[in-house]
Amino acid sequence: ALKGDLVGFVSQPKHLSFLTMSPDLASAMKAEIERTHRLSGATIHFSPENPLPRALVEKIVLARVKEQEVRSR
Numbered sequence: 001a002l003k004g005d006l007v008g009f010v011s012q013p014k015h016l017s018f019l020t021m022s023p024d025l026a027s028a029m030k031a032e033i034e035r036t037h038r039l040s041g042a043t044i045h046f047s048p049e050n051p052l053p054r055a056l057v058e059k060i061v062l063a064r065v066k067e068q069e070v071r072s073r
Helices: 023-028 054-071
Strands: 008-011 016-019 038-040 043-046
Antiparallel strands (some): 008 016
16 A cells, blocks of 8 residues: 655645655656756656646656555565
8 A cells, every 4th residue: 555645736826736655756757848848856846838748747646656566575
């Protein structure tokens, strides 16, 4: 069973945020993320005009599931 949040979303007045909940994962994917979006710590900032690519979100969620599975062993 997974424990804790995998990812999160936050709406701000000037942008949206996708919370990876993993500084290590965000750091490992920094180059890929920053090709299209701004990264701050473990948080990716985006807008409705420049949404996150579905493939990127799926990759992050799957990586987070793997992180949680390793931690729960």
